[in-house]
Amino acid sequence: MQVRGSDFVMYHVSDLERSLKFYRDILGMTVEGQYGGDWVELTATPTTLALYRPEEGAPRVGGASIGLAVDDVASAVDELKEKDVEVVWGKSESPVCHFAIIRDPDGNNVVLHQRKDGTFG
Secondary structure (H helix, E strand, O other): OOOOOOOOEEEEOOOHHHHHHHHHHHOOOOEEEEEOOOEEEEEEOOEEEEEEOOOOOOOOOOOOOEEEEOOOHHHHHHHHHHOOOOEEEEEEEOOOEEEEEEEOOOOOEEEEEEEOOOOOO
């Protein structure tokens, strides 16, 4: 077997509509498709973010995060604070990037990421 790439990153969510509003309306992501009442896919080029509401009693698995490329981490954090989004790790810098970590309505970490060389993906 050889992995060719990433098709999607999936988050388990407890309330699909609430999560959809967060990613679509607050973060401005585009819905690629909605399949039934338990699966939504959002554009996160070069991959897809899938939101999945498991059936009652199904095991929930945590630990995933997605890194979303933004043009300016500092202004993104300021904008999201105005929308009452929880910022877990504020505006930070590494040798190659600027980043911050926010939380979605289910407590999943979302990394806001800006490479210093301007690339993404």
